[in-house]
């Protein structure tokens with residue numbers, strides 16, 4: 001029996017389960033979530049027979065809000081030996097490739113584990129396992145065609161249990177465990193800069209990054225102080241109006257690219273339309289969603305990123321409510337793009353990107 005494996009932020013397994021049950025159900029994929037709070041992942045065993053490669057072709061794990069990473073299993077080993085784990089894993093991979101003889105050997109292979117400290121040393125072990133596995137896969141690939149369409153996943157839930165599976169490379173995260181390796185820029189005034197940096201790489205395509213984030217564009221940052229998000233725009237030579245009663249970082253102001261306005265982010269509107277609005281104000285998520293919808297509806301901006309701080313309970317319901325507000329009240333139904341994710345740098349929050357596309 002095949003399963004889906006989803007990796008998420010520890011403590012959000014229930015939300016991740018509710019979301020996959022809804023998405024898989026809509027796609028006619030029957031299963032049931034197996035979750036344990038605090039484990040940072042969930043298994044979703046499927047009740048019907050499926051072909052793993054075909055199933056992976058139809059499941060876009062990137063579009064899930066609460067899953068950082070996802071794949072379809074083709075083998076689960078529950079009694080890995082203490083010493084030589086590689087032989088058992090390679091035997092399973094070779095058997096799968098033999099059964100799917102039309103398939104070339106995937107170029108991309110990730111070794112993953114839950115993002116928790118629950119099992120001591122497991123993360124370090126998986127990092128060290130990447131090298132021998134990559135070497136074994138390179139040997140297998142020698143003289144053969146390789147495949148850029150699919151990705152192999154080797155996920156250790158503990159030292160003796162491994163789920164081996166497949167995803168479509170464009171439908172899963174290229175980063176192991178869905179955790180991007182972003183460097184904290186030393187001049188940034190706050191660590192939240194990484195949130196917007198991750199949002200740009202996880203929620204926009206590389207083409208959108210180039211087109212939507214060009215030098216000399218204009219952005220408005222609501223709740224900007226001390227300036228971590230503004231920093232991301234300045235690094236791209238984008239002009240920013242920073243709205244906040246609090247003080248902005250001096251070196252950011254010295255760039256000459258930032259204008260600081262001590263105004264209320266909920267009532268402020270630009271005199272002329274801008275390219276971007278971003279908002280990191282700590283407020284009720286539905287209030288922020290309504291503000292986002294208004295900015296798009298009245299075309300004050302073309303694109304936006306807003307952070308939605310989640311309540312303690314019914315967090316999945318709250319996200320759906322907010323996305324509904326943005327989808328239904330922004331206008332531009334035909335061209336509106338909405339993408340939302342709980343990023344690695346998000347805590348009890350999700351980040352949402354919405355766009356009505358470029359001008360003209």
Ligand SMILES: C[S@@+](CC[C@H](N)C(=O)[O-])C[C@H]1O[C@@H](n2cnc3c(N)ncnc32)[C@H](O)[C@@H]1O
Pocket residue numbers: 189190191192193222223224225226227228229230243244245246263264265266280281282
């Ligand atoms: C989480 S911090 C923003 C951090 C910022 N994104 C960064 O990267 O440095 C939230 C900010 O929102 C501001 N804020 C909250 N309510 C606001 C409002 N109604 N209008 C303007 N700013 C507001 C606060 O003063 C605070 O500086």
